[in-house]
Amino acid sequence: MRHLLSTEGIDPADATAILDTAANLKQSLEGREVRKLPTLRGRTVITMFYENSTRTRVSFEIAGKWMSADVVNVSSSGSSVSKGESLRDTALTLAAAGADCVIVRHPASGAAHRLADWLKHTGTSVVNAGDGMHEHPTQALLDAATLRERLGDLRDRRIAIVGDVLHSRVARSNVHLLTALGAHVTLVAPPTLLPSGVERWPVTVSHDLDADLPSQDAVMLLRVQAERMHGGFFPSAREYSIAYGLNERRLALLPDHAVVLHPGPMLRGMEIASSVADSPRAAITDQVRNGVHVRMAVLYHLLAHEEETA
Amino acid sequence: MAPRQRGATDPAGERELLSAGDVARTVARMAHQIIEKTALDAPSAPEVVLMGIPSRGAPLARRLAAKIKEFSSVAVPTGTLDVTLYRDDLRRGPTRPLEATRLPEGGIDDRLVVLVDDVLFSGRTIRAALDALRDHGRPRAVQLAVLVDRGHRELPIRADYVGKNVPTARSEEVHVLLEEFDQRDGVVLR
Amino acid sequence: MNTLIIRGVRPYGEGDPVDVLVRDGVIAEIGDVEDDDAEVIDGDGAVLLPGFVDLHTHLREPGREDTETIETGSRAAALGGYTAVFAMANTDPVADNAVVVEHVARRGREVGLVDVHPVGAVTVGLKGEKLAELGTMAKTGVRVFSDDGHCVHDPLIMRRALEYSKALDVVVAQHAEEPRLTVGAQAHEGEQASRLGLQGWPAAAEEAIVARDCLLAKQVDARLHVCHVSTSGTADVLAWAKARGTKVSAEVTPHHLLLTDERLETYDPVNKVNPPLRTGDDVQALRRALAEGVIDCVATDHAPHAVQDKDCEWSAARPGMLGLQTALSIVVETMVETDLLDWRGVARVMSERPAAIAGLPDQGRPIEVGEPANLVLVDPGARWTVRGAELASISANTPFEGMELPARVVATVLRGRVTATSGRIPA
Numbered sequence: 001m002r003h004l005l006s007t008e009g010i011d012p013a014d015a016t017a018i019l020d021t022a023a024n025l026k027q028s029l030e031g032r033e034v035r036k037l038p039t040l041r042g043r044t045v046i047t048m049f050y051e052n053s054t055r056t057r058v059s060f061e062i063a064g065k066w067m068s069a070d071v072v073n074v075s076s077s078g079s080s081v082s083k084g085e086s087l088r089d090t091a092l093t094l095a096a097a098g099a100d101c102v103i104v105r106h107p108a109s110g111a112a113h114r115l116a117d118w119l120k121h122t123g124t125s126v127v128n129a130g131d132g133m134h135e136h137p138t139q140a141l142l143d144a145a146t147l148r149e150r151l152g153d154l155r156d157r158r159i160a161i162v163g164d165v166l167h168s169r170v171a172r173s174n175v176h177l178l179t180a181l182g183a184h185v186t187l188v189a190p191p192t193l194l195p196s197g198v199e200r201w202p203v204t205v206s207h208d209l210d211a212d213l214p215s216q217d218a219v220m221l222l223r224v225q226a227e228r229m230h231g232g233f234f235p236s237a238r239e240y241s242i243a244y245g246l247n248e249r250r251l252a253l254l255p256d257h258a259v260v261l262h263p264g265p266m267l268r269g270m271e272i273a274s275s276v277a278d279s280p281r282a283a284i285t286d287q288v289r290n291g292v293h294v295r296m297a298v299l300y301h302l303l304a305h306e307e308e309t310a
Numbered sequence: 311m312a313p314r315q316r317g318a319t320d321p322a323g324e325r326e327l328l329s330a331g332d333v334a335r336t337v338a339r340m341a342h343q344i345i346e347k348t349a350l351d352a353p354s355a356p357e358v359v360l361m362g363i364p365s366r367g368a369p370l371a372r373r374l375a376a377k378i379k380e381f382s383s384v385a386v387p388t389g390t391l392d393v394t395l396y397r398d399d400l401r402r403g404p405t406r407p408l409e410a411t412r413l414p415e416g417g418i419d420d421r422l423v424v425l426v427d428d429v430l431f432s433g434r435t436i437r438a439a440l441d442a443l444r445d446h447g448r449p450r451a452v453q454l455a456v457l458v459d460r461g462h463r464e465l466p467i468r469a470d471y472v473g474k475n476v477p478t479a480r481s482e483e484v485h486v487l488l489e490e491f492d493q494r495d496g497v498v499l500r
Numbered sequence: 501m502n503t504l505i506i507r508g509v510r511p512y513g514e515g516d517p518v519d520v521l522v523r524d525g526v527i528a529e530i531g532d533v534e535d536d537d538a539e540v541i542d543g544d545g546a547v548l549l550p551g552f553v554d555l556h557t558h559l560r561e562p563g564r565e566d567t568e569t570i571e572t573g574s575r576a577a578a579l580g581g582y583t584a585v586f587a588m589a590n591t592d593p594v595a596d597n598a599v600v601v602e603h604v605a606r607r608g609r610e611v612g613l614v615d616v617h618p619v620g621a622v623t624v625g626l627k628g629e630k631l632a633e634l635g636t637m638a639k640t641g642v643r644v645f646s647d648d649g650h651c652v653h654d655p656l657i658m659r660r661a662l663e664y665s666k667a668l669d670v671v672v673a674q675h676a677e678e679p680r681l682t683v684g685a686q687a688h689e690g691e692q693a694s695r696l697g698l699q700g701w702p703a704a705a706e707e708a709i710v711a712r713d714c715l716l717a718k719q720v721d722a723r724l725h726v727c728h729v730s731t732s733g734t735a736d737v738l739a740w741a742k743a744r745g746t747k748v749s750a751e752v753t754p755h756h757l758l759l760t761d762e763r764l765e766t767y768d769p770v771n772k773v774n775p776p777l778r779t780g781d782d783v784q785a786l787r788r789a790l791a792e793g794v795i796d797c798v799a800t801d802h803a804p805h806a807v808q809d810k811d812c813e814w815s816a817a818r819p820g821m822l823g824l825q826t827a828l829s830i831v832v833e834t835m836v837e838t839d840l841l842d843w844r845g846v847a848r849v850m851s852e853r854p855a856a857i858a859g860l861p862d863q864g865r866p867i868e869v870g871e872p873a874n875l876v877l878v879d880p881g882a883r884w885t886v887r888g889a890e891l892a893s894i895s896a897n898t899p900f901e902g903m904e905l906p907a908r909v910v911a912t913v914l915r916g917r918v919t920a921t922s923g924r925i926p927a
Contacts, residue, residue, distance in 0.1 A: 001405070008695070021408050028392065028411035034445040039395040067395075087813050108813035109686070109697035110767030117766070132815065134697030169697060196700055197691030300408075304400040 001301050003116045003126040006135040007177040014301075015141070015180060021297035022145050022290065029066070029293070037296075040069035043303050046099040048090065049129070050076045050106040055264060055288070056129055056139075060103050063295035069100075069303075091115050095124040100303055103127040109134035125302040133167050139263055140173035142294040143220065144181060146286045150259045151217055155182035160212050162188040162244055163222030163271065164233075166195050170263045171222055175203055186212055188244065192233040209244055213253035220261040221246055221271050237270050247273040251281065259283050327476055327484070328497035333457070336473035337370070340455055341377030343471050348422055348453075351382040356422040356450060358384075361391045363439055364409035366428040369490040370457060374426060387414030391425070391446075396438035413446060423449040424470075428486035430456040433467035458497055460484045503528075503535050504916055509543035509877055511867040513843035517545050522873040525915035530869060541921065543877055546910045549847045551583025551874035553854040553863050555644065555673070555751055556727060556799035557824065559585075559616070561607065562600065563592025567895045568804035570604065573824070574613040575892040576802070578919035580824040581876035581909040582614050584855070584863045589621040590649040596621035596632040598640050605641065613919045617858065622647045622661045622672060628654055631661060638668040643858045646673035648727055649774075651709055653679050658713060662722035671749075671857060673725040674713050676734070677775065681705035686815055688776040692761040698814065701776045703731040710734050714741035714748050725857055726750040728801050730775035732785030739794045749857045751799035752786050754830035755821055759783075759899060769810050769817030770899050773803070776819075783834075790849060791840040797853040800827045804895035822898040825891050828878065829905035836880075837906060843880075862915075877910035884908055892925075 001014060029035055045064040049057050057073065064071035074094070085093075087106070094102055102124055104112050109132030116126040130136040144154065151157055159178055165171040165187050178185050179202045186204040187194065198205055206212050213219070224240065234240045241247075246260065251273075254260075260272075260282040268274045277284060328336065345351060350358045362371030368390045375388045392409040400406065425439050436454060443452060455471035460478045478484060478499065487496045502524055508517040511530075521529035521538070559573035570587070577585045587604050589595035595604060601618035608616020620637040624630045626647045634645055645665065652658045652674060661672050682705045687693035689700025710726055714737065717724035729735060729750050741748050755773060760780050763771040771777060789795040803820025810817050831850060835841040841849065847864075855864025865871040885904050888896030912920040919925065 017405075017407060024392065024408040024410055025395075028395075028408075031413075032445060033447055036445070037395040038441065039400065086808060086811075087816075088811060106813065108815040111813045113767045114813050117768075132697050133699070172695075172697060195694030196689045196702075197694045200691055300395075301405050305405040306401055306403055 004137050004298055004302065005112045005116055005126065005128045007137045007140050007173045007180070008135065010177060010180055012180045015144070015177060018141060018294070018297045018301055019145050019148060021300055022141070022293040023148070025296050026290070026293040036066055036068060038068050039304055040064070040067040040299060043069045043100040044072065044098050045069045045101045045103065045299065046072045046074060046094050047103045047129070048074045048094070048105070050104070051130070053105055053130070056105065059288070059291040060129060060295050062292050063299060066292070067296055067299055069299065087111060087114070088118050091118050095119050095122040099124050101125040101127060101299065103129050104131070105129040106131050108132050123307060127298060127302065130169055132169065134169050135173045136169040137173050137177070138291070138295055138298055139170050140177040141298070142287055142291040143174055143261055143263070144177055145290040145294050146261060146283045147218055147259060149286065149290070150283060151257070154178065157183045157217040158186065158215055159183050159218045159220060160186045160188050160216045161220045161222065162209060162246070164193045164224050164228055165189050165198070165222065166193045167225065167228065168222045174220065175201060179203070186216070188212055190234050190243070193228070209250065210253060213250055214255065216254060216258055218259040218261060219246060219254065223263060223265065224267060224271055241270045245271055245273065246276050248275055251276050251279065254281070261287060263287070323500060325499040326496060327458070327499055328474060330495035333495040333497065336457060337373050338377050340471045340473055341374050341381055344374065344424060344455065345378055345382045347470065350378070350384050350386065358386045358422045358424060359414040359418060360386055360388045360424050360426055361414070361418070361443070362388065363425060363427045363435060364390055364392050365491065366486050366488055367426045369488050370428060371426040374455065387416060389414035391439055391442055393435060393438035393442050396441045398434060398438070418443065418447040418449045420448070420450045422451045422453065424453045424455050426455045428457050429484050430454070430459045430469050430472075431462055433463045433465035436467050437465050457486055458484055502916055503538035504873070504913065504918065505533055505535060505538045505540045506548065506875070506877065506913070507540060507542050509546050509548040511548045512847060513547040513880065517543065520548065522913065522916040525873055525917070527867065527869050527871050527873050530867070539918070541877065541911050541918065543910065546877040546879050547843050548867060549843065549876050549878060550851040550864050550867060551876050551912060551914065552581045552828070552850040553858070553860065554582050554585040554800050554802070554824065554827070555725070555797065555854045555858060556648070557585040557587055557802045558590070558804065558820065559587040559604070560804055561591065562603065567806045568893055570607040570616060571611045572892055572894050573802070573804075574608065574611045574616065575925050576824040577614040578912050578914070578925060579892050579909060579923060580826070581828050581878065581912050582824060583874040583876070583912065583914045584615040584617060584860060586617045586619050586644055586858065588648045589619045589646060590626055594621050594625050595619065596624050596626070598633070598636050601637050601642050602640050613925065614914065615863070617644070618642055619648070619673070620645045622652050623657060626650045628652055628657060631657065631664065634661070634664060634670070635668060638670050642670065643860070644671055644673055644725070646675065646727065648673065648675045651675050651677040651679060653709070655712060655716065659716045659720060662717055662724060663720040666720070666722045669859065671723045671725045673727050674709065675727050676706045676709035676713065678705040678708050681708070685776075687764055688761045688778045690761065690779060692764055696764055696767070698764070703733050703778070706731055706775055707733040707737055711737045714738070714746045717748055718744065718746045721747070723747040723749070728753050728756065728775055728799070729786065729789070729795055730756050730778050730782065732782045735785050735789035735794055738789070742794065749796045749853070750794075751797050751854070752790055752795045753801045754798060754823055754827045755899060756786055757783060757790070757834040758830050763899065767814045769812065769814050770821070770897055770901070772814060772817050772819045773801075773821050774819035787834055787838070787840055790835065791845070796857060797849045798827060798831055799854065800824050804893050805897045806895060810897050820897070822888070822891060822893055822895065824893070826886060826898060826900050826905065828909060829884070829907050830900070832880065832907040833905055873913055873916040875913040879908050879910050880906070882906070882908040
């Protein structure tokens with residue numbers, strides 16, 4: 001594996017290998033005196049974040065540091081990025097400066113794919129940390145890791161993804177990964193927040209959350225971004241919350257073993273009731289914790305093997 | 311299948327070094343040696359734990375623990391120690407899958423840790439294991455038990471307990487076969 | 501006396517090869533001709549067509565001479581078989597006044613490889629708010645007005661533009677894109693864009709404007725030209741409007757006749773264009789509409805862009821593709837080799853109809869004695885591989901890079917003068 005750009009078309013064996021590695025890492029790091037592995041000593045990992053996301057950037061940074069990689073953070077403010085340097089030039093510069101891996105978050109869909117193309121003659125790996133409305137593969141992997149911890153094998157498990165599917169890279173990556181792992185995905189959203197052509201995705205589409213909840217093993221809530229609330233995608237936050245918010249009444253409709261996920265940051269009250277977010281059924285802090293292990297696993301799978309000869 | 315003659319070379323170019331019976335006897339002998347050398351049945355004895363290095367070191371550690379229990383009535387805790395993330399040769403091959411690391415009940419601090427592996431060769435796995443161990447705690451002492459020592463050390467490492475010394479050519483491969491993985495016990499040279 | 505003999509060519513690909521004698525820019529004789537002093541082009545059985553007319557070209561001068569100039573664009577046009585091109589108004593400064601359009605026309609004449617007709621802007625600064633001085637520009641010879649790149653989206657402004665243009669005997673060419681439906685749009689709204697996370701450009705955003713404009717044109721009895729039709733729905737709207745007597749004409753680009761949004765897979769912005777590449781069903785519908793005359797003609801929307809404006813992330817890239825030197829080959833590939841058009845059909849969609857829409861008296865004329873010698877020789881059997889770096893444009897943003905295509909321009913003749921031969925501009 002040279003890059004991690006998307007979960008679409010991912011070999012289920014590769015996905016499972018990363019998840020197994022993450023689980024082993026988690027288990028081996030638990031309760032340890034020294035939470036640092038020498039595995040990536042001497043390797044340089046650069047995070048390039050063109051969008052603010054403290055949680056994802058920090059998660060990658062910790063993952064790299066716990067593997068002993070040298071982690072350098074480049075953010076769009078105060079760097080050549082804000083001076084108008086092109087993404088291509090920035091990427092080539094970082095590769096020339098010795099980056100073994102570039103982790104990129106960018107508002108343009110496909111930015112990570114472009115980066116991988118520009119860097120194809122270098123040895124640098126690219127990890128997509130979220131590109132526009134396209135994909136966020138490590139988020140999907142950490143969601144799957146969390147679900148596996150709670151539910152075991154995901155084959156034939158039923159998972160509902162609720163909310164702004166249209167603009168969500170988390171939703172896209174999860175649909176691809178969860179279906180690759182054999183789970184059955186239901187997308188629940190108002191039609192204005194579903195992508196065109198969704199009827200040809202390998203999912204079930206619904207507009208009735210109450211009807212779907214009793215059959216689900218997990219519910220994944222998506223963030224509703226503030227700009228959507230004023231974009232006319234739905235009449236009001238109140239109406240959205242009534243139709244698609246996860247409150248205590250709805251939580252009770254879920255089977256007892258069912259898990260609640262949210263990629264964060266949460267809009268308490270609207271997307272999810274506070275009591276639900278803080279309930280033991282919610283695995284939201286597990287998601288964050290697993291994020292580090294999953295990203296360590298990704299770095300391990302990308303960087304700790306012999307150079308692939310192109 | 312008829313039992314193979316020891317030392318005979320089969321059509322696949324495989325030569326048996328230890329039979330299933332030999333493996334059992336060797337493990338028993340090593341258990342005796344561990345009891346003797348660590349004096350683990352003495353009242354003032356150090357707490358001994360066995361840490362198997364996956365994959366085949368892990369069941370070997372459990373087998374040794376069972377024999378030690380049988381011979382001395384002392385139950386020594388066992389664990390597994392995956393050293394993959396500490397290897398210095400990760401960049402010389404495809405991605406290696408990780409195996410589980412499980413510290414024995416009570417941890418390793420101030421205990422006598424006996425590392426258990428199937429074959430001692432270059433010594434690099436044991437070097438990695440010593441590094442890994444250091445990150446998990448501070449044992450009072452570390453010893454090494456291997457079923458086969460085939461020579462060709464590249465580091466100043468030696469085993470405290472050796473089941474069988476096997477002179478080999480560097481190009482040859484020594485395979486320890488265990489029921490848990492290979493449906494039979496034995497040691498073969500390929 | 502300037503004489504030229506074109507030997508062994510088949511007008512419209514029909515009949516046995518004949519010779520064509522051109523004297524003083526006019527076809528003087530067709531048959532077996534001899535003239536010892538004449539310049540000779542050996543046609544070698546090539547198809548002879550009237551020179552192509554492109555209603556939709558971006559020559560980027562003034563303003564972006566780093567990507568194309570009137571000179572380099574003229575060379576590309578001549579090599580592509582064109583004898584007339586219409587240079588779009590979205591230059592910098594915008595061609596919304598007589599000074600800019602006259603400059604463009606003059607530069608075109610100075611280069612002299614193709615008739616360069618400036619397109620005037622419909623509204624001041626392409627802003628869609630206030631009509632530009634259409635009359636003043638028309639007086640300098642402007643035949644076509646367009647805010648191309650932007651839609652004249654205000655229905656009242658569009659109505660006024662259509663109405664006002666009637667007295668000038670010019671045509672308004674609309675870039676049909678309802679702006680409220682395409683805010684941030686990056687790709688054809690559909691399965692592919694959804695999968696790739698690219699904001700959708702819905703077909704209805706084009707179709708709604710075309711329908712509205714057809715109704716307005718009918719209402720005020722004015723002529724309307726629709727730029728770069730890209731959806732099957734627009735073809736349906738055009739068929740309906742034409743059936744009820746609307747004076748509407750329409751063009752389709754070569755790329756919309758061949759490429760689909762499947763190409764977006766790599767996120768390479770060389771495939772980014774506005775309107776966007778659509779689906780295979782749209783491509784088939786556009787080909788049928790062109791064959792049936794619902795869509796009148798092919799126009800390139802030749803849009804050169806600098807490397808840095810294309811070799812970047814998708815959403816930051818500028819939309820547009822080179823087209824002048826590949827148009828003929830794409831039309832042959834999509835329309836001739838599929839038996840949708842014969843060579844007379846090619847002459848119709850690439851020369852006669854666009855000339856008529858723009859009201860050019862000396863272009864798109866029959867190949868007959870006494871007619872102006874604006875001609876192109878086409879080798880229909882040739883195959884060639886597109887290399888952006890080898891095209892005459894300063895820019896190299898061709899989506900057809902590496903594709904092997906049929907048919908080559910053997911020579912282009914502008915009023916009896918050879919402007920391109922064997923892939924070269926004569927010294």
